Amino acid sequence: MVKYIARKMFAVLTVLFVVSFVTFFIIHLTPGDPARVMLGADASEEAVENLREQMGLNRPLPVQYVEWLGNVLRGNLGDSIFMKGSMTSIIGLRMKPTVELTVFALVIAVFIAIPTGILAARGRGRLVDQGMMAVSMLGVSVPNFLLGLLLVLLFAVKLKLFPASGYKELQEAGLLEHLRYLLLPAVSLGLMHAALLSRMTRSAVLEVLNKDYIKMAKAKGVRAFSLMFRHALRNALIPVITVIAQSFVSLLAGALVTETVFNIPGIGKLVIDSISRRDYEVVQAMVLLIAVVNVLIMFLLDILYGIIDPRIRSGK
């Protein structure tokens, strides 16, 4: 087990190294001098020189990288040229709506996807299966922002049931109002993901249903219900849990777009606003943060599998 963890740890570190490299270079992709681009053409030469000094742009690239990495490891993610306060506090403030939206959407996605995936797998090849797969095919073909706007057109513009955009704090507006504002964004994000998740559930369940022990159970007369839930679903759970964990990160990425559609002041909106304000260190910090969260979730999953299944541990 220790050896297994060490091997995974090594893989994680190399991936993080590549990630740090990519994120470090994001700032240097600006057309021309980053400090000049960030401050705009009207800024004085002095201000640009100051920012250059502050960001360490005067030093050679390898030195800059090592310094930047050192800062990041100490928890200093750089400074915003637009907002006051440390990067961590800026991100922390904006994190809440995004996490709420993501979790809400994940719950919706799981509640839709798992039952439909199982139903489709059970009725494989029949009308249920084909119908559901057709719907989910349509679902993966509609971009996130489009579904959001279509929901707005229907439920906000036409039926006037929900607000078209905005976000209300739980403490200020109360639970009902809070959820009323959050529902459309969460549904649009969740439905998108349900399409993908139900396909994965279907194929995971199908794979298990073809296993010998299921045939054995069927042969000895286990009832259909118990066969599905006690024998098949349990074993299909590992791939499905992986997908749910991965979903969390891709929903986080999707929330970026959904927040822009619905004007929710989360980290997604922060990234987009920061790009238009040329506040690139914020963008850099966000990319790094999300990538690290992603890598850590994958790492924890790997460890979890190692504990559950000794065959994975031995590496074959």
Next chain:
Amino acid sequence: MELKTVKEQMRREHRQLKIRKFIRNRALMIGAVVTVLMILLAALSRGIAPYDPLEIDVTKRLMPPCGAYVFGTDTFGRDVLSRILYGTAISMKVGLVVSVTSFVIGLVMGLYSGYYPRLGAVLMRLCDGLKAIPSLILAIALVGVMGAGMRNVILTLSIISIPDIARVARSLTLQVKEQTYIEALRASGAGSMRIIWLNIMPNVISTVLVQVSFIFATAVISEASLSFLGVGIPVPEPSWGNIINEGKTVIFQAWWMVVYPGIFIAASVLGLNLLGEGLRDFLDPLTN
């Protein structure tokens, strides 16, 4: 169970298989037709667009769909249909260039990293690192910092798609490499170059092509999303994403600015996805 019922069951299953195969082939057909149609629309957009997509006429602003303006007009009185058609050209161009670039580079990377395990280990770590950052976030950050525009969108989406192709090509190469006939070739003195390009590549390419059609679909969605967020194709040049972005600000008055470009996006992506799924079943000998 009686022999008769078994036979009947087999016959029924066979019939079901046939039906399924037919339906899957239909996916391929529909997918191919839609894709070709979109590419044709893109190629002919200059000829068939009824108006100049950039022509501003504020007296005709936000006109609902009617005889003269089939899809209505936008906030500047520009014809939405013409803008969508020009947008088709942009989406298809981005999709095609990204698919071809990532196909060629990804295939070469995948073949060589499958054939040479050391090189593969290094390249795959690089791909893992790139893939650790969610694609859309990386795309937004890269294009956002490099500056909006077609060239940067294509460049970024290619960088993001290459690892996907490379991974598929590599894992297939690893399988094919272990086959006896490759061993026999090596024993009879065939060079690595020859084995990779004449013997492994033909066995790998069909599955990689399936992946390419999904890359095409993803590229279309990504370009639309980037343009919607204002970091893709810059206005006033029309693209599906930025038409919808403009429509978002007037969503209470002009549903047509969201719905019509939306239909084009969904139709073309659905077509490409169907093409990919159909192709996968078509090329898979096990589905017979």
